[in-house]
Amino acid sequence: MTALKTLTRRVSPEHVFMGSVLLVNGGNYLYNLILGRLLGPAAFADAALLVTLLLVLSFVGMTFQLATAKFAVLFSEDQWEGFQCRMYKAALVLGLIAGSLLIFFATELQQIFNTQSNWMFTAFGVGIPLYFFMSVNRGRFQGQQQYGKLSLTYQMEMWSRLAITMLLLWILPFEPGILIALGIAFSFVFGLVPVERKAIPLRSRIRLSADNKKRVRNFIVLTAAYELTQILINNSDVLLVKHYFEPLEAGLYASLALIGRVVYFAAWMFVMLLLPKVVAREKAGEPTAPVLFKYVSYIGLITVLIVSGCYLFPELVIELLFGKAYLSMAPLLWQYALATSLFAIANIFAYYFLSLDQYVPVILSGLIGLSQILLVIFFHSSLQMVVQVQIVAMLALLVTQLIYFTQDQIRP
Template sequence: MYSVTNELAKPVQLRAYFTPVRIFLISTMLVNGGNYAYNLVLGRVLTPSQFAEAGILVTLLLAFSFLAMTFQIVSAKYSIELEGIDKVAFRQWITKISLWAGGILSLLVMLASGSISEFFHIDNTWALPTFSLALPLYFLMSVKRGFLQGTEKFVELSTSYQTEMWVRLLMTFALIFLLDGEATTWVSLAIVASVLVGYQMTGKTSKVSMSSARFEQSQLVWRFFLLTAAYECAQIIINYSDIIMVKHYFDSHQAGLYTSMALIGRMIYFVTWMVVMILIPRIVKLRKEGKAFKTQLLQYILVISVFSIGIASFAFFFPNLIVLTLFGEAYMAIAPYLWLYAFATMLFALSNVFVYYFLSIDQYLPVYIAIFMGLMQVVLIYFFHESLVQVIYVQIFNLNILLVVQVLFFVRKA
């Protein structure tokens, strides 16, 4: 009798352990691992020059994903704060805005594809126009993901991220290995397909006319929306201005080396995203209920710090092993600088969590500071880019200032 009862209890214990939040954390790690593998395999099968060209499309997708993240964060926040008809009207309003934003960006990329290709030395004329087709749907998908995030439907949210990642990964390499042609062609096609599938997996949206409910709080939301968008732009600048400027100032071989180094170092940053995705709805909900929420931030900061220091330390002591394992002999030139880039990423990852925390509680000065420091990074790299390591030192200097200011602001408000 004891053994039977014990066996029946096991499924219950497993279900209790695998809560939606834990499922989302595990799923996010798998998605980050899959995206990482995607870039690593690209680096393995392509030469540094080819990888630099294909990597630009991936970088552009990540850059636009930050803009789309504006819609996800705004949707998550106000799906918690609004109720009833206001929530329905808000969803219609934000969906309409996202469709316009994605459509306009898609048109701009398509029209400017020639100039963009020339600036980044992309030979494939069809890669960027094809890539641009994914943007409207990506922005719509971000709104739907925001509502899943805000209502803490983490299992459904995980499914959307998982399918998007797997379709992009499997389709890209199936096309590269089975068919001839430019790698950028297959990368762009796989991006479009993955966004389409990821959108479908966010679930159905209720069929309500866009004009059936008027959103009365649009002015309040616009303020938060524009500030969030400005910070997402600052993140794009901080995260990708170095890759873009290196691609412009250095030859394709060095740019490919730097892109691979950035990929390894940014493992830290990608992991922090799962923290931010959980932190925002938690903070907004606790604040709405009048409960203490500052300890939540400190717990997440501690987790990120331990993880980041571990990655940076491993990169310091075993750089050759990391580069050889992940990319191969052709990329060994980056080994001495790997830990420096990881350290720079750690500074930004910690600062990023502070900024999202402040955004959640409607404290906007840290956002302005982050935007300013993002612009400063571009200016500094513009003047100091004699070598790849100098570009890294510039970022460490800039991001260290940003983190110190954010910590001081938190201590002052605590």
């Protein structure tokens, strides 16, 4: 009993959150793996498209979340209340606009991405306002370092999505894409748990000061720009492959992308811990670089293990996860994992500087992100070429971030 109490004291909320993130990533992988095996490569391409669209839209959600997390640390009680009110209202308004656009252009999106149905985009669009609102909620938990509540909201979203999607696929005879979109939309309702109605001020007489308005505006604009570029870097390849290649090849590539991106999902966990720590250290006048080194070393170790595993056992990994129907992607697995690893490490540097209100790395990431999209547009004669041009772009991004960091450290 004494040993159990000692262990409980040693397990910090951070450790609980890290364990929760690993479980959530595992659940999301299970979700995609089940869909991949259940639907087959061609139908799985539509499912992967929906997941990718969610990740693309997450640039707005993550902007809300990171901004809320940052200013939860910096603002006093009155300014914090006024700021929260503005963020929740903005999340609802932008969510309604984004959802309406998806619904309005559903037919056009079906033609662009060669999907079986346009209703999947309509069902998906209905859930977007809840997703943005949920992101502000998560930012509040993150900034206040309430990692237990932050873990719960991710767990509720992930497990409900898995359960609802599987149930819908089992009982309803509709196109899989429609049912998967409904499962995603319903999961946002559960992602609002824990709901604290008193802590969600939709009305407030308190206004932000002029200086704070400027700080918030600058951070949100540049964070949104960076989130958009890094989302495009990480997901544009799946969208472009869905457009340029046949459904079978697009589905095979989607399985490759899912396995290779395990590095990115692992890095995301450390980004969630990095931002509030860096902001708090800077506020206290303490050095911030040690926090960066700590998390870069963690991610570096993870990337070496994952890329090595993909290089040594590609066929085993693919067959275990997706089945023999996807084995043709085995030669490309380690290459895709390498591209994602380079991006994950570069991403940590970018978020570090974003936390310190240094925005040059954001601009650099944007330029290189656009160059990656252009490279894929001009060089897509094969799936192998699509992967290799991404390695070139991500290596350039990491080298650029390292050069900027080195210059920043020696700058007086």
